[in-house]
Amino acid sequence: MAGSKNLLGIFMVQIMLVGLFSSHAEGQGLKVGFYKKSCPQAEAIVSKVISDVMAVAPSLSGPLLRMHFHDCFIRGCDGSVLLDSPNGQSEKFSPPNLSLRGYNIIDRVKLALEKACPDVVSCSDVVALVARDVTVATKGPHWEVETGRRDGNVSLIREPTNPGTGLPPFFANITVLKQSFALRGLSVKDLVVLSGGHTIGMSHCSSFESRLYNFTGKGDTDPTMDPNYIATLKLKCKPRDRTTLVELDPGSFKTFDDSYYKLVTKRRGLLESDAALLNDPETRAYLVLKVKLGKFAPKLTSLPYL
Numbered sequence: 001m002a003g004s005k006n007l008l009g010i011f012m013v014q015i016m017l018v019g020l021f022s023s024h025a026e027g028q029g030l031k032v033g034f035y036k037k038s039c040p041q042a043e044a045i046v047s048k049v050i051s052d053v054m055a056v057a058p059s060l061s062g063p064l065l066r067m068h069f070h071d072c073f074i075r076g077c078d079g080s081v082l083l084d085s086p087n088g089q090s091e092k093f094s095p096p097n098l099s100l101r102g103y104n105i106i107d108r109v110k111l112a113l114e115k116a117c118p119d120v121v122s123c124s125d126v127v128a129l130v131a132r133d134v135t136v137a138t139k140g141p142h143w144e145v146e147t148g149r150r151d152g153n154v155s156l157i158r159e160p161t162n163p164g165t166g167l168p169p170f171f172a173n174i175t176v177l178k179q180s181f182a183l184r185g186l187s188v189k190d191l192v193v194l195s196g197g198h199t200i201g202m203s204h205c206s207s208f209e210s211r212l213y214n215f216t217g218k219g220d221t222d223p224t225m226d227p228n229y230i231a232t233l234k235l236k237c238k239p240r241d242r243t244t245l246v247e248l249d250p251g252s253f254k255t256f257d258d259s260y261y262k263l264v265t266k267r268r269g270l271l272e273s274d275a276a277l278l279n280d281p282e283t284r285a286y287l288v289l290k291v292k293l294g295k296f297a298p299k300l301t302s303l304p305y306l
Contacts, residue, residue, distance in 0.1 A: 034125075034148035039117035043129060043145075049109045050133040058254055061134040062201020063101040068131035069197065070097055071124070073167050073184065074159050078152030079124035082106060090155035096167045097160060099204065106130065124149040138200050140256030170207045174276040174283065192277060192286040198270075199260040200253055202245040205237030208270055213239050224275055226267040233270075246270065261290045 035042040053060060071081040074091060081097060083090045091097055106126055113121045125147045136142050160167045168180040181191045211222035212234055221230050236246055247253035248270050249260045260274075265287050269275040277283045 030146040030148045032144040032146055034146070035117075035121060039113070039120045041116055042113060042121050042147075045112050045116055046109050046126065046129040047133050049112050050105075050130055050137060053105055053108070054134065054137040058137070059202070060102050060105060061138045061254070062248070064105060064134045065131050065197060066201060067100050067102055067106075068127050069194075070100060070160070070167060071127055075152055075154065077124050077128060077149055079122065079127060079149070080152040080155040082123055082127070083153075083155040085155070085157075089157045091157065091160055092155070094157045094160040096169065121147075122149050122151045124151050135256055138254060138256040168273060170203070171272045172276065173272070174280040177273060177276055178280070178283075188280070188282045189286055192283050192290070195264075195274065195277060196258065196260050198248040198274060199256055199258070201248050202253060203248055203270055205233075205241040205244045205246060208233070208246075208272070209237060209239065209241065211272065212237060222272075222275075224267060224278070225269075229268045248274075258290065261287055265291050 067081060068077070071077055071079060074080065081091045082103065084092065106123070109126050109130060110123060113126065128147070128149065129145055132143060132145050164179065165183065168177050172180070177191055178188060211225055212230055213219065213221070215222045233246065237244055249263065252259045263269060264274055264277055267275070269277070277287055
């Protein structure tokens with residue numbers, strides 16, 4: 001399955017971290033080696049900082065990858081999720097982003113870059129490069145990141161939660177997920193592939209508590225979830241637990257691989273948005289095919305936004 005792992009990784013990162021939302025990103029003419037003349041050591045500097053961070057805090061790989069997704073889904077990959085606000089009215093303070101972690105790591109990378117090349121590398125490119133490097137650190141593939149993004153200067157707290165146009169919530173059903181991705185020019189297949197980002201990282205019990213204890217408001221469990229998995233999760237998460245973290249991909253949450261898909265097909269997707277992939281014939285078919293063949297990616301050149 002090593003080959004299928006690399007195929008998944010390459011396809012996922014090519015979509016999400018190179019071409020995803022490129023038509024919406026701030027800045028035109030993205031290219032590999034954008035800083036070749038202005039800051040030739042830029043990528044090496046980012047890689048060194050992330051290597052040092054992952055050596056002592058590997059659990060930050062998932063949050064840093066998630067940060068790039070949250071940034072790109074709102075206003076494109078423009079770094080707007082990083083902006084502070086004196087009155088707490090920027091994206092950073094929106095409910096879906098309150099659980100984001102790793103801002104200090106982005107600051108650390110940016111500080112190292114500023115020492116070498118003042119006022120050259122954009123924060124949005126930093127987030128994109130960091131996402132690549134944490135993927136590599138979790139045994140995922142390396143790829144060339146197109147850079148040259150311009151940082152946005154607009155960041156609104158309401159946008160991540162705007163109905164229809166905001167971030168898809170962890171409890172989203174398949175209809176909401178498909179609509180949300182389609183709005184960004186992404187296909188149903190892209191939805192399945194990008195959901196595989198949950199191969200690394202963790203989630204708070206509060207994000208799936210209702211599935212364990214009160215799914216329909218009658219003290220019941222989610223009937224679509226494997227009961228043995230529910231029993232295991234109940235040992236970790238008690239009612240109203242707001243602090244405990246659980247692996248999104250049990251046994252493999254620190255490794256960038258395709259085991260996430262196997263879990264979802266076994267009704268062990270942790271979040272409702274994971275389980276929702278089984279509730280549509282097309283997404284379910286991609287899941288099953290991924291598990292059986294270890295691949296389902298189309299030719300990258302067939303994707304309109306690459």
